[in-house]
Amino acid sequence: MFSEGVRMMFIRGEGGACNAIFSLKDEQAANGVVTHSSGNHAAAVSLAAKLRGIPAYIVIPKNAPICKVENVRRYGGNVIWSDATMQSRESIANNVLQETGAFLVHPFNDGRIISGQGTISLELLEQIPQIDTIIVPISGGGLISGVALAAKSINPKIRILAAEPRGANDAALSMAAGEIVTLPQTNTIADGLRAFLGDLTWPIVRDFVDGVITVEDKDIIEAMRMCYEILKVAVEPSGAIGLAAVLSATFLENPAWKDCSNVAIILSGGNVDLGVLWESFNK
Amino acid sequence: MFSEGVRMMFIRGEGGACNAIFSLKDEQAANGVVTHSSGNHAAAVSLAAKLRGIPAYIVIPKNAPICKVENVRRYGGNVIWSDATMQSRESIANNVLQETGAFLVHPFNDGRIISGQGTISLELLEQIPQIDTIIVPISGGGLISGVALAAKSINPKIRILAAEPRGANDAALSMAAGEIVTLPQTNTIADGLRAFLGDLTWPIVRDFVDGVITVEDKDIIEAMRMCYEILKVAVEPSGAIGLAAVLSATFLENPAWKDCSNVAIILSGGNVDLGVLWESFNK
Structure with missing residues (x-):
C-alpha cells in the first residue's frame, strides 16, 4: 500500500x-x-x-x-x-x-497561530492540487483550524477530518453536543493531544471539520511503527494518529467517505525519545 | 546549525x-x-x-x-x-x-543502474539550482557515478565528494593509487559500504569525483543520532556517513573546500532495525 x-x-x-x-x-x-x-x-x-x-x-x-x-x-x-x-x-x-x-x-487559541498553520494547506495544495481529503490531529484545534480554513478557501469541496485519541475525545463529544465539552481527565499515549478546544478554535472546528475519527492507543503505536519501518521517520504518538485514523475501520468502512481517493495525512511532531519508541514497540 | x-x-x-x-x-x-x-x-x-x-x-x-x-x-x-x-x-x-x-x-556495475541513480541529481538541482557541492556515500560506486555524471552535465562546477568509512577505505586508496584497490577484509558499522569499485564505476569515480572523505565509525553513529533527534528520520550507518563527512575536520578545515556554501548531502538508506539503532546509541 x-x-x-x-x-x-x-x-x-x-x-x-x-x-x-x-x-x-x-x-x-x-x-x-x-x-x-x-x-x-x-x-x-x-x-x-x-x-x-x-x-x-x-x-x-x-x-x-x-x-x-x-x-x-x-x-x-x-x-x-x-x-x-x-x-x-x-x-x-x-x-x-x-x-x-x-x-x-x-x-492554539490565537488568530496568528491559526493563520500561520494554514500555510501547511497552501504548501500541500500547491504541490498536490488533487488532494480531496486532509486528516489532521486535533487537540486545542489550532492546527486543524488553520488547515481547514486555508484548504477550504482554495477548494471548498476538500474534506477535513480530525483524528483524536479515545482517551481524550473531547472534540468528538463537542461536535456531538454542539458546544465545547471538556473532560475531567485524559488518558492517552498521545501527550500532545490532551488540550481542549478554545473559544476561537471551536467555531472553526464546528463549521469546517467534516468528521472526527476516534483512535485507540494501540493503533497509534502501530502507526508509529509503520512510520518508522516503512517511511523511516520518527513520528510521536500525537503525530502518527492521522495514519492510524486512515487505517481504521471507522474511516475505511464509512460509506460517506468512500470517495476519498487522494488523502493527505499530516504527521506533525517527531518529539519521541528513541528509547521510549523502542519500549513502546515491545510492550 | x-x-x-x-x-x-x-x-x-x-x-x-x-x-x-x-x-x-x-x-x-x-x-x-x-x-x-x-x-x-x-x-x-x-x-x-x-x-x-x-x-x-x-x-x-x-x-x-x-x-x-x-x-x-x-x-x-x-x-x-x-x-x-x-x-x-x-x-x-x-x-x-x-x-x-x-x-x-x-x-552497481551496470549502466542502467548508474543512469537511473542520476535522477537524484536531476530532482535535486531542479529544486535547488544553487547547490555547489554534493556529498555521496561510496561503496561499489553506482550511486556516486550516476549523481556525478548527471550533476556535472547540468553544472560542471558542482563539486562531488565521496564519503567512505575508515574500515572500508578502498575508494580513497584507489584514487591515490590511480587504479582499483580492493581490501582483504573490511570492518565498519556501515554494512552497505563494503563493496569495491567495479570496472564500469571506477573510471567515472576517478574522473568525476573531486575528493574522498574518510569517516570514523564513531562519527557515523553520532550522525545517525543527529538524523534521528533533529531531522527525525531513521538513517542507516551507510546513509548517515555523508552528514558525518560534512561535520568532519577533513571537510571543514580543507582550504580547497572553503567555498562550499550550498551543500547537499545524500542520506541514502533507512534500513536500520530500531533496536539496533537504540543499542548503537548506548554503546
Whole structure:
C-alpha cells in the first residue's frame, strides 16, 4: 500500500509560531515572548524568537520528554519548569509574563497561530492540487483550524477530518453536543493531544471539520511503527494518529467517505525519545 | 546549525533499479530478475519488478538486518539466502540465474543502474539550482557515478565528494593509487559500504569525483543520532556517513573546500532495525 501510492513531503512546521511572532509590533515584541507548551509549538516559538532576535520563555511541564526540552534549548528558548497540570502551566506562564513583560503566544487559541498553520494547506495544495481529503490531529484545534480554513478557501469541496485519541475525545463529544465539552481527565499515549478546544478554535472546528475519527492507543503505536519501518521517520504518538485514523475501520468502512481517493495525512511532531519508541514497540 | 539552513527533500530512491528493470527488453525480462544485495537495491529491485509484473529473486546474506529482509518481502521479492561473503552471494545468484533464466541486475556495475541513480541529481538541482557541492556515500560506486555524471552535465562546477568509512577505505586508496584497490577484509558499522569499485564505476569515480572523505565509525553513529533527534528520520550507518563527512575536520578545515556554501548531502538508506539503532546509541 505504501509502496506505490505514498508521497512524502517535508513542510516546515514553524508556520504558526513564525507568523505569530513576526506579526507582533515592535513594542509588543520588545520584551520577548512566553508560551506554555512542551511540543512543536515550544520549539517553533524558540526558533521564531531567535530569528527575530528576542528572548523566548517556554513553560514546560516537568514530565515532558527529554527530547522536547532539548529541542527548545537547541533553538535558544529559556526553559521554565511547571507541574504537569494545565493550571500550573498557565499560572507559571502568567508569572513570567508579569515579571518580564513578555508577550503571551498561546499555543492554539490565537488568530496568528491559526493563520500561520494554514500555510501547511497552501504548501500541500500547491504541490498536490488533487488532494480531496486532509486528516489532521486535533487537540486545542489550532492546527486543524488553520488547515481547514486555508484548504477550504482554495477548494471548498476538500474534506477535513480530525483524528483524536479515545482517551481524550473531547472534540468528538463537542461536535456531538454542539458546544465545547471538556473532560475531567485524559488518558492517552498521545501527550500532545490532551488540550481542549478554545473559544476561537471551536467555531472553526464546528463549521469546517467534516468528521472526527476516534483512535485507540494501540493503533497509534502501530502507526508509529509503520512510520518508522516503512517511511523511516520518527513520528510521536500525537503525530502518527492521522495514519492510524486512515487505517481504521471507522474511516475505511464509512460509506460517506468512500470517495476519498487522494488523502493527505499530516504527521506533525517527531518529539519521541528513541528509547521510549523502542519500549513502546515491545510492550 | 540545522535549525536555519537545512532543507530536507524526499527523493524516491528506486531510480536505479526502476530504470534498469524497465529498460530491459521483454525477452530479457520474461523470466524475472535476480540480484545480490541486502539493502536499498534489493528492495528497489523487488518493487520495480512488481511494478513490471515479473518475479524478483533476491540473494541476501544470512546476517542481514531483519528490516532489510522484510523490505524485500513487503515489495514482493523472493528471498534466497547466501553466506555473508561476496563469493557466496555471487555464486548463489549465478545458480538462480541458471535455474530460472532470470536476468542479473548488478547492484552497481551496470549502466542502467548508474543512469537511473542520476535522477537524484536531476530532482535535486531542479529544486535547488544553487547547490555547489554534493556529498555521496561510496561503496561499489553506482550511486556516486550516476549523481556525478548527471550533476556535472547540468553544472560542471558542482563539486562531488565521496564519503567512505575508515574500515572500508578502498575508494580513497584507489584514487591515490590511480587504479582499483580492493581490501582483504573490511570492518565498519556501515554494512552497505563494503563493496569495491567495479570496472564500469571506477573510471567515472576517478574522473568525476573531486575528493574522498574518510569517516570514523564513531562519527557515523553520532550522525545517525543527529538524523534521528533533529531531522527525525531513521538513517542507516551507510546513509548517515555523508552528514558525518560534512561535520568532519577533513571537510571543514580543507582550504580547497572553503567555498562550499550550498551543500547537499545524500542520506541514502533507512534500513536500520530500531533496536539496533537504540543499542548503537548506548554503546
